Amino acid sequence: MSEMRAAIAAEWTKLWTTRTVWWALVAALVLMAAGAGQYAIYADNGDVDPALLRDGVVPPGTVAVLALAFAQLAFLALAMLVMTGEYSTGTMRATLTWIPARGRLLLAKSVVVAAVTFVAGTVAGLVGASISVALIGGRVSAGPVLGIGVYLALLGVFAVGLGAVLRGPVVTLVVLLMLVVVLPPLLQLPEIGVLTAIADGLPGVAGNHFLLGDSDPYAPGLGLLIVTGWAVAAFLAGRGELRRRDA
Amino acid sequence: MLITLERLTKTFGSTVAVDGLDLEVRPGRVTGFLGPNGAGKSTTLRMILGLDRPTSGRALLDGRPYAAYSWPLRKIGAVLEAKAAHPGRSGRNHLLAMARSNAIPASRVDVVLEQVGIAGAARKRTGTYSLGMGQRLGLAGALLGDPPVLVLDEPVNGLDPDGVRWIRELMRSLAAEGRTVFVSSHLLSEMQVTADHLVVIGHGRLVADAPLDEIVAGHASLEDAYYSLTSVR
Known part of the structure; x- marks a missing residue:
């Protein structure tokens, strides 16, 4: 257990001692603020899906969730760089001589990323909801704000695991963007049942179902479970690759 | 603390990088690790540090593989890349x-x-x-x-003459303290004044494992001895 604590302390130190993390967090907050402002204005003009209305208005938490479509990109970049940055800068071999247990190293990275994306994601959710309140009124509720933190923590673990499988930062980011951003609308647009069902199984769409609390096509809890499934699967695949392949 | 290689073998596809290496690196002396480019030196060092998985055989530190140590940096210090x-x-x-x-x-x-x-x-x-x-x-x-063991891959690369002398004296003093010092190098003249013991490999196989004096005996320099060792085979 003390080995695990030491591995987490080392990864924590590494995370905060490069500039990447600061850029990513600033970008996340800027994207969230800009997105929330934009969606709040859309909501005020009645330019949003009527299904999002509660008592005739769009709740601030929902505006933050909509704005997350942009802000999550910065969180994805941060999380995947924690892993792939080790390969692109050639430090992976050194890191593995510090912590030779592959599973322990990946778990330490996942814990650190999840902690940071949970806290920063919750803060971002609060910022987005507050901007919505300032522009169009309403009250911030804790549920969606904390939900954003939970979703981003799971997405972070997913990105770290995928980075361990793919190793390269560019290929990892492309696959992440495909799965979370690009594929869902492509699959949903034709309105063909089987394609929509596939889209509903992707992490970004499942996260949205969870965060918006809608019960169509499945309960919000199932959405959370699906995102968790992606995170666990990526972690296990990443651990397998780290153990199997030479550094 | 001993470094022990037992029939250590690594193949990449059809290429045999390290071929059944048996070796014991002992404490209290500087052991130089020599061989031409592509002879398998770096691959061997990576296997000692648990970075590359041996195709067969084992690399052990006091009888245990690197990854079995909870705090490996307290057992073995390594310089792998500059x-x-x-x-x-x-x-x-x-x-x-x-x-x-x-x-x-x-x-x-x-x-x-x-x-x-x-x-x-x-x-x-x-x-x-x-x-x-x-x-x-x-x-x-x-x-x-x-750590009681140091593994250094080409440590004098990029150092100026003061740096080269400094690292030579550092390695000698670390060995004099009873540590195991295993150092790979291309610089034969540098090894001649630093190492007590030499391990030479070629094509992944052990060519020589003997005290420096014994290897140089009968030759004008380590360089001459090295060429006769690595070309005769």
Whole structure:
């Protein structure tokens, strides 16, 4: 257990001692603020899906969730760089001589990323909801704000695991963007049942179902479970690759 | 602490990089590790450090593989590449993270920074370091856990003459303290004045494993001895 604590302390130190993390967090907050402002204005003009209305208005938490479509990109970049940055800068071999247990190293990275994306994601959710309140009124509720933190923590673990499988930062980011951003609308647009069902199984769409609390096509809890499934699967695949392949 | 290789073998596809290497590297002396480019030196060192998985055979430290140690940096210090630190991180923060990973007191960081002579640049990002400073930072990392075994891959690359002399004396004093020092190099003249014992490999196989005097005996220099060893086969 003390080995695990030491591995987490080392990864924590590494995370905060490069500039990447600061850029990513600033970008996340800027994207969230800009997105929330934009969606709040859309909501005020009645330019949003009527299904999002509660008592005739769009709740601030929902505006933050909509704005997350942009802000999550910065969180994805941060999380995947924690892993792939080790390969692109050639430090992976050194890191593995510090912590030779592959599973322990990946778990330490996942814990650190999840902690940071949970806290920063919750803060971002609060910022987005507050901007919505300032522009169009309403009250911030804790549920969606904390939900954003939970979703981003799971997405972070997913990105770290995928980075361990793919190793390269560019290929990892492309696959992440495909799965979370690009594929869902492509699959949903034709309105063909089987394609929509596939889209509903992707992490970004499942996260949205969870965060918006809608019960169509499945309960919000199932959405959370699906995102968790992606995170666990990526972690296990990443651990397998780290153990199997030479550094 | 002993480094023991038992029938250590590594193949990449159809290429045999390391071919059934049996070897024991002993404490209290500097053991030089020689061989032409592509002879399998770096692959062997990577297998000792648990980075590459042997195709067959084992590499052990006092009977256990590297990955079996909870705090490996306290057992074996390694310099594998000149720059193993993130270019955006300061040398001090690099060593601090390294210390935390193995529960080594943070006070050791300043000790080793002084010891390798880069305390003045410790707060600069390592991307700004020269090759020689990168080597010194790597050595600081190797010494951080005060380990009984040191494995150094081409440690004099990029060092100026003062640096070369400094590292020679450092290796000799580490061995004199009873540590196991295993150092690969291309520089035969440097090995001749640094090593007590030599291991020579070619095409992944052991060519010689003998005291320096014995290998040089009958030749004008280590260089002559090396060429007769590596070309006769």
